[in-house]
Amino acid sequence: MSARTPLSAIALVTPVQLMIGGIILVPALYVFWLSLNQSSFGQAATFVGLANYAKVLADPYFWKALLNTVIVVAIVVHVELLIGLGMALFFASGVPFRPLLLAIVLAPYAVSEVSAVVMWRYLFEPDVGMMSRLLATIGLPPIEWAVNPSHGLAMISLLSIWLHLPFSFIILYAARLSIPSDLYEAASIDGATAWTSFRRITLPLLMPALLIAALFRYIFAFRLFSEVWLMTGGGPARSTEVMAVYLYLEAFRYNAFGSAAATGWLLVLASLLLALFYLRRLYRETFARA
Amino acid sequence: MPKSSLPRLLRHLLKLVGVLAVVAWSLVPIGLIAMSSFKSDRDIFSTTGAFSFAPTLANYQALWSRWGDFFFGLWNSLLVTAGATVLAVGVSLLAGFAYSRFASRGLQASAFFLIFIRLIPPIVITLPLFPVVNWLGLNDTHFILILLYATFFVSLGTVVMRTFIDQIPRELDEAAMVDGASQMQIIARVILPMAAQGMLAVSVFVIVYAWNEFLFAFIFTTTKAKTAPLVISEMIGAVEGVEWGVLFAASTVQLVPVLAFVILMQKHLVAGLTAGAVKG
Numbered sequence: 001m002s003a004r005t006p007l008s009a010i011a012l013v014t015p016v017q018l019m020i021g022g023i024i025l026v027p028a029l030y031v032f033w034l035s036l037n038q039s040s041f042g043q044a045a046t047f048v049g050l051a052n053y054a055k056v057l058a059d060p061y062f063w064k065a066l067l068n069t070v071i072v073v074a075i076v077v078h079v080e081l082l083i084g085l086g087m088a089l090f091f092a093s094g095v096p097f098r099p100l101l102l103a104i105v106l107a108p109y110a111v112s113e114v115s116a117v118v119m120w121r122y123l124f125e126p127d128v129g130m131m132s133r134l135l136a137t138i139g140l141p142p143i144e145w146a147v148n149p150s151h152g153l154a155m156i157s158l159l160s161i162w163l164h165l166p167f168s169f170i171i172l173y174a175a176r177l178s179i180p181s182d183l184y185e186a187a188s189i190d191g192a193t194a195w196t197s198f199r200r201i202t203l204p205l206l207m208p209a210l211l212i213a214a215l216f217r218y219i220f221a222f223r224l225f226s227e228v229w230l231m232t233g234g235g236p237a238r239s240t241e242v243m244a245v246y247l248y249l250e251a252f253r254y255n256a257f258g259s260a261a262a263t264g265w266l267l268v269l270a271s272l273l274l275a276l277f278y279l280r281r282l283y284r285e286t287f288a289r290a
Numbered sequence: 291m292p293k294s295s296l297p298r299l300l301r302h303l304l305k306l307v308g309v310l311a312v313v314a315w316s317l318v319p320i321g322l323i324a325m326s327s328f329k330s331d332r333d334i335f336s337t338t339g340a341f342s343f344a345p346t347l348a349n350y351q352a353l354w355s356r357w358g359d360f361f362f363g364l365w366n367s368l369l370v371t372a373g374a375t376v377l378a379v380g381v382s383l384l385a386g387f388a389y390s391r392f393a394s395r396g397l398q399a400s401a402f403f404l405i406f407i408r409l410i411p412p413i414v415i416t417l418p419l420f421p422v423v424n425w426l427g428l429n430d431t432h433f434i435l436i437l438l439y440a441t442f443f444v445s446l447g448t449v450v451m452r453t454f455i456d457q458i459p460r461e462l463d464e465a466a467m468v469d470g471a472s473q474m475q476i477i478a479r480v481i482l483p484m485a486a487q488g489m490l491a492v493s494v495f496v497i498v499y500a501w502n503e504f505l506f507a508f509i510f511t512t513t514k515a516k517t518a519p520l521v522i523s524e525m526i527g528a529v530e531g532v533e534w535g536v537l538f539a540a541s542t543v544q545l546v547p548v549l550a551f552v553i554l555m556q557k558h559l560v561a562g563l564t565a566g567a568v569k570g
Contacts, residue, residue: 005394008473012388013400015381018442021440024407027415027422034417060448092309101309102560103553104316110552111320112502114519115541118526121317122534128335132397162319166561174564223411226504230465230523251417251510264414271409278405286402287395 004107028268034261043227046144052262056066065246068153072242073221075157076164078143081214083161084168089202092176109166121231136164145232152232158239159227164220168213170285176202215278245269315459320545327538334534344421348537353543360540366432367474367544370517371500373436378443379489386451386488387446387477408445416509422505423510430514432555435507446566447492453565455481455489491562494555501548518544525549 035052037151040044056062087105108116123131124143130143145155179202187197206217227243228234234249242251243263251260272279296304303525325341326334327350333343389401426436462484463476471479482489507517522544526536552559 004391005396007430009392009394012384012473013397016404016448017400019381019437019441019444020404022406023438024415027418030409030418031414033516087312090312094363095305095309097448099556101312103556104557106315106552106559107320107549109559110498110502110549111520111545113504114502114522114526115323115545116319118522118537118541119323119525122323123319124365125335128337130340133337141489167538170563174560185397195429202380203352217339218492223413225413229508230504230526244411247413251420257417261417264417266409267407267411267414271411275409279409283402286398 012077014242018225031261031268032262034257035265037258039257048258052258054205055267056262059259061241062246064239065241065243069224071158071240072157072224075118075126076160076221077214077217080161080165080168080217081172081210084163084165084213085206085210087165087169088172089198091173092122094202105169106164106166110116111163113163114230116159116163117227117230120155120162147236149236152236152240156224156231157225159231160221160224164217165225168217169211169276172206175206177203214279218274222271224272243270268275278285292297299388313463314516320549323538324542324546326541327535328554329535329538331535334393349539350543352533352536357521357525357536357540359516360518360521360525360543363516363518364544366515367501367519369432369515370439372517373432374443374500375496377436377523378438382444382492383446383482383485383489384477385448386485387454387481388457389448390455391460402479404445404448406465408442412442413507416506420509430511430516432515435503435515435517438506438510439496439503443492443496445500446482446495450492450495450562450566451485451488454485454489454491458484463536475519488557488565489559491558491565494552494559495562495566498548498552516529 036047036049037045038048038051060194091098091102111119123129124145126142126144128148135142143151143155145152151230165238183201184197186202192200223244224242225248228240228245229248230243232240234245244267247260247263247267250256250263322340328345329343330348332348336343365546385404389397423429423434449535458481462480466476466480502519503517504519504523507520511517511520518540522537522540525540526532
């Protein structure tokens with residue numbers, strides 16, 4: 001392959017690059033500039049250096065939001081991967097009506113965050129919801145997601161796991177299916193138990209897929225907004241806010257564009273940091289082709 | 291398969307429990323609101339069994355008469371979804387072809403950039419876009435949502451298209467080139483028919499995303515272009531207590547077409563998800 005890029009290739013990738021550049025790259029860079037200025041709607045910006053970052057980092061609500069985000073992301077991604085892995089192995093061990101069951105498992109992928117919130121609120125409506133009554137029957141206290149912040153975060157996590165499980169499941173299931181079955185046959189001849197073949201064959205061979213699924217889910221869970229906004233609105237008393245909700249409120253409710261932009265760049269940096277390992281691998285793979 | 295020491299019957303029983311758990315987890319929340327949308331207000335929170343109720347269309351009638359906005363929202367969702375799909379699939383096809391057939395350092399760098407940029411959270415770019423969109427008079431238009439939804443999916447779309455086009459033998463486009471076909475003719479006559487699978491896979495993603503998206507619709511639309519999820523969120527936030535029945539009816543109407551679509555397109559969804567996530 002020649003080192004020069006043919007003109008026709010440039011023409012073909014131009015629309016994609018224009019969209020990405022104009023809608024994502026330029027605005028993201030502009031956010032950085034905004035984060036160094038004091039500004040609001042219809043107000044000229046004045047340069048303030050890192051003052052916005054200092055302001056955000058001194059705001060207890062920001063730390064609360066950051067802590068909530070980290071807690072929710074940690075719960076959601078790990079529980080989701082665990083259930084997804086369990087389900088992938090269960091499917092691989094052979095299930096009846098597999099195509100139908102697969103369609104059923106994928107169903108939540110079609111559900112909007114808005115409808116999911118309606119569903120889970122109905123299930124956990126205090127006193128009258130089906131799950132609340134179930135909890136009461138077995139003698140457990142109800143989940144008071146609207147008044148108790150930790151219950152609210154638990155509901156948000158549950159909802160988020162439910163919505164995104166199809167993604168984790170499919171990645172792991174596809175990876176599990178690509179493991180050759182003779183490996184298991186050989187292990188079985190050697191007298192390996194189910195647990196040993198899981199430890200020695202399944203887990204190591206699934207590791208790359210597990211890592212990819214985990215990275216994608218970390219990055220996407222970190223920008224969590226709709227579930228929180230629709231379930232609790234960040235309340236009560238701003239106690240269930242996550243980073244994206246904090247950013248939204250700063251910008252669109254309190255008109256503090258500077259601190260919202262600073263929060264935005266902290267979000268970008270966190271996402272990049274999470275993705276560092278993946279980016280390095282991708283970088284090497286990409287340029288191996290050139 | 292490793293030998294298990296569990297008796298056969300117990301294994302079958304465990305498997306049955308597993309299947310039931312999977313079905314319950316995935317379907318109970320969906321089934322419950324779909325079923326409850328046919329219940330009267332009194333039956334919705336009735337404690338005497340979920341299945342014993344006299345089905346009624348009252349919620350759907352109330353939705354029609356009192357929330358006409360919702361059907362307007364559905365129409366907007368349809369327009370925006372269709373527009374975003376056509377735009378995203380079209381530009382992804384062109385770029386996927388270029389990345390599959392040409393390789394140079396510059397091109398590789400732009401491919402890396404394409405995936406790298408996906409890491410930026412959407413909410414971050416709403417800050418500078420909001421005033422610009424306002425200034426351009428694009429606020430509350432279908433166009434801005436189409437552009438945003440398509441843009442956030444062209445990265446994945448291009449990766450998926452490239453994976454699919456990689457599988458089309460190069461000899462086919464080389465033969466067409468020898469016959470004097472231009473680049474665009476090759477794409478239209480040779481690649482397009484053979485990459486249909488990939489285009490379907492990309493469409494599934496964009497359609498599900500655009501139909502359900504909330505954040506951008508929430509920030510960039512107010513009345514003229516507001517989509518169905520936005521109207522449902524207004525119903526959740528209604529001041530005078532939540533009208534569950536009407537909410538269930540709206541959620542069901544919004545959900546059923548895309549659910550049917552996902553089930554129908556299951557194969558393409560799985561193919562696209564594995565191509566996009568594992569390779570990109």
